[in-house]
Amino acid sequence: MTTDLPRRQAAPRRRPLAPLPAAAFAVLLGLACAAPAHAAVEPDEPTADLTLAPAAQGFLRPGASLTTTLTIENASTEPIEGATATLSIGRTPLADRTQLRAWLDGTTQGVTLTPAGTAPAEDLAPGAQDTVGIAVPADHEALEGLRPGVYPIRAQLGDATAESVVVIEDETEPVGLVVPITAAPQSSGLLGAEQLAELTAPEGALTAQLDAVAGTEAILAIDPAIPAAIRALRDTAPESAVEWLDRLMVMPNDRFALQFADADVAAQLQAGLETPLSPISLEAYLAAPPQPDPTPTPTETVAGASEPEEELDLDALLDIGDAEPSIHWPMPGAVGPGVLDALRTPDPDAIALVPSDATTQGADGSAVPARGDGLLIYDAGVTAALDDVARATGEPARDAAAVAASAELWFAAEQTGDAPLLVALDRGAGLTDEDGADDAAADLVDRLSAAVDVVTGSAAIDAQRLPQLLDAAPAAVTPAEPSADESRAAFVTETIESEKRIARTATVLEDPTLLTGQVRAEALHVLSVGWDGERSAWEDAVTAFRERTGERANAVGIEPPATVQLISAGANLPVWIRNDLPYEVTVTLVARPDDPRLDVVEFTQVVAQPSSSTTIEVPVEARVGNGDVDIELSLLSPEGELIGPVQTVEVTVRADWERIGIIVLVALVVGLIGTGIVRTVLRRRRAAAAEPTGSSGTDDEPSKGPDA
Structure with missing residues (x-):
């Protein structure tokens, strides 16, 4: 709680005074009663x-x-x-x-x-x-x-x-402005429906970006992953996202595509790649196509026949409209002569967009022309000033920042003379306020618009279109040698190795790109330039990517088996196949015993259902003898790739027990029968021996004696 009352310090605890001499006490009493020259210090006047x-x-x-x-x-x-x-x-x-x-x-x-x-x-x-x-x-x-x-x-x-x-200013200056159309970095492969709904809402960041450049000649640098995410959702895409995409596609602004997910091209080339990475497939993110009405009206039937569902291949998903090709915007300050040469080797028309302070001629803060050999150079000082405008909270602070940016712009244009000058907004400009806090307030549009208007809304500026900048005579500007970010380059190398492991696992799928496409899309998101300045968050994204990759590489395998006791000549050996993927997989179970005492069906084809364990019964037959036999179990994909670790099941063979058991059982039965027969014979003999001597053995009356 706040109060207008002055704060008071806690009064110290009083202690009993020690006895003082009378003279000293009198002196102290006089000093205490004397009025000071200034009883209190006058407070400072409040200042506005x-x-x-x-x-x-x-x-x-x-x-x-x-x-x-x-x-x-x-x-x-x-x-x-x-x-x-x-x-x-x-x-x-x-x-x-x-x-x-x-x-x-x-x-x-x-x-x-x-x-x-x-x-x-x-x-x-x-x-x-x-x-x-x-x-x-x-x-x-x-x-x-x-x-x-x-x-x-x-x-x-x-x-x-x-x-x-x-x-x-008494004349107009030729200046171009590049505005990125990007979302905040993430580690998933594509934006989901909830994220798109938030970003394209009336106060969302993507909506604010389009509002700021609408009706201007700003050059748009578009992340193609955003249109792809909207199109991939088909009819399930939020209505606001569909409207946003329609609006983007009809805008007349010049544009070029950033790398998918605004990934850093420089890190990839520094890692030794010959060409930058590109999406493999986005099939895994496609929503199911809409199903036709089972009972359509006649009108609907005709319309359905004439308007088939649009094929969403990769190019269609990534389309951003009529764009200028071969323009790359790497991490600021990451492009040196080596990266530029590597970029232009496979594509001689490739152009890198770099800040002026990352060039030899502009390292001291000097302005340089927009066009260089293989380069488009934007002024670092003006870009920083425009970023201040976009982050300023409140109209007075924003207007003051815009004036400072105008002055920066005048000095930069004065230095470049008649050559065009290029400036840019940073990625994420306006997404945080001047205090660095996340901002989702309604004034986001105003802040971005104020930054854009410094260049495109001034009568003193002749806004340059992208073809004008590209057609300008190249100035003698060379990129300075940067200090490579070894951790990003190492992640690129790690990504390539991870993709190889995933590619082997993906051969169990009818369409392997369902898996490899996700991994590539996620890796490009982790390489996003938007992570610049967010080191801790980027490292968390790398860790999450590693965990997901490891889980996918081992998503299909054989569950560790238990020891099996085989006491009959033939039985079925149960084997559990684990499938953690959300797709049906096809594998072949290979079983090889290390001893001829067991005869095992070597190959068994298995179709494992998504996210489940499938039980397979493998016929096993004991030939002769007893002992312990190891059966090696492995999985092969339809292309012959080994899937998951090899498992070994120990089988204890006691094939003779069954024969011995039968013999014993027969012996028991024979013994019991024989015993019964013997007992019956003996009982009859005893009965016969017990009859009187001379008995006729008939039932007639006894014969009468001589006295009858």
């Missing part, structure tokens, strides 16, 4: 924060009047009394961009200024903001006779001051 910005982004034609806007903000907790704001102009132009930056930073001293205008400022409550306009008529002595140049101006209100400049 001032922001000064001339109209028309600081450009002024000779003989025209000057209009400025002074924004006054009271950031203190005390009110500021009204006063008169004064505007002064220096009649001596600033010499170069070094003096310009020093003046705007407030570090220049001894500049002679001429008062040119005043305006009253009202009382300002704490936290309030006010705007005051100060105009200087064209015939004022401060403006009279000023030659073309950049002149310092200062506004003062009380003790507060604000510095800015005014640019006197």
Whole structure:
């Protein structure tokens, strides 16, 4: 919670006073009662924060009047009394961009200024903001006779001051502007529906980029992965994304395609590749085509026959419209003579877009013409100033930054003379504010538009189209030798090795590019220039890519088997085939025993379902003998590639146990039968022996004796 009450320090704990002599106590008491010369220090008067910005982004034609806007903000907790704001102009132009930056930073001293205008400022409550306009008529002595140049101006209100400049220009300068159409870097292969819906929403970053360049002659550098992501979703694409793509395709702006995912070409060439990587296939990302209505109306039937589903091959997915070919925009400062030569060896028409401070002629901050041999060079100083405009929060700060960018632009154009000058917006310009925080606010369009308007919206600028820049006579400009980013080059080498492993696994698929295409697309995203300055996030993306690649390379294999006891002459050996891929795979199970005591079916073709384990029964037959037999199990793809690690199952053969068991069982049965027969015979014999002697053995009555 905040409060306007002054803060107080915690009172220290009091301790009992030690006994003092009477004289000393009297002295202390007198000092305590004496009134000090100053009972309290008067607080400093609150000072306003001032922001000064001339109209028309600081450009002024000779003989025209000057209009400025002074924004006054009271950031203190005390009110500021009204006063008169004064505007002064220096009649001596600033010499170069070094003096310009020093003046705007407030570090220049001894500049002679001429008062040119005043305006009253009202009382300002704490936290309030006010705007005051100060105009200087064209015939004022401060403006009279000023030659073309950049002149310092200062506004003062009380003790507060604000510095800015005014640019006197009597002719137009040829300047081209490149604006990237890119999304924030990611590690997935293509943007998903949720991401596209957010980016193409009314306040989304991609929408803001198109809004900023609409109706201008800005040159668009488009990441083809964005249109591809929208088209791949077919009818499931967000409506806002479809509208965004339609709008992009009908824009008349000159354009060229960045590498897929805005990948860094320089790192790939530094890793020794002969040509930059390109997408293999995006089939894995395609949504299912719409199904026809099973009961269409007659009208719908005719329409369906005349309008077949558009074939979405790779070229159709990546289409960005009528684009200039062979233009590459690598990581700023990463292109040296070696990279440029490697780029132009397979394509003599290849052109690299590089910042001026990455050239030998512009390393000291000097401006260089836009066209070089195999190069398009954009001014690094103006680009940084435009980035400040795009990141400035609030209209006053944005207007002031635009004036500074206009002055940077004038100095750069003055140095290049009649040759065209090229400037650019950085990737991600405007996606974060001046404090570096992520920004999804509605003023994103305003910030990007303000940066673009410095170049394309000024009457002092003759906006150059891309063919004009390419047709200009090349100047003697050479790229400076950069310090190679070994980690990025190493990742490229690692990617190539990973793709080889994935390619072997992918042979289990009917269409191997379903897998290899994903890996290539993800690798290009990890190589995106947008990771520049985000080292920790980039390393996380590399780690995630490695994990996914390792999982895919081992996605199909045999589950480790358990030991099998074989006690019969024939049985089925269970084998589990694991398939972690989201696609059906076809493999051949190869089983080879290391002992002839087992007869095993050597080849078994298996069709494993997506994301599941499939059980296979392999017939096994014991021939003769007992003992332990190892069966080597392996998987082969239809192209003969070994898939997954080889597994070994140990089989304990006890084939004689079955025969022994039968013999024992027969013996038992025979013994039981024989025993029964013997017992029956013996019982009858005992019964016969027990009958009386002489018995007739009949049932007749007994014969009568002689006395009957």
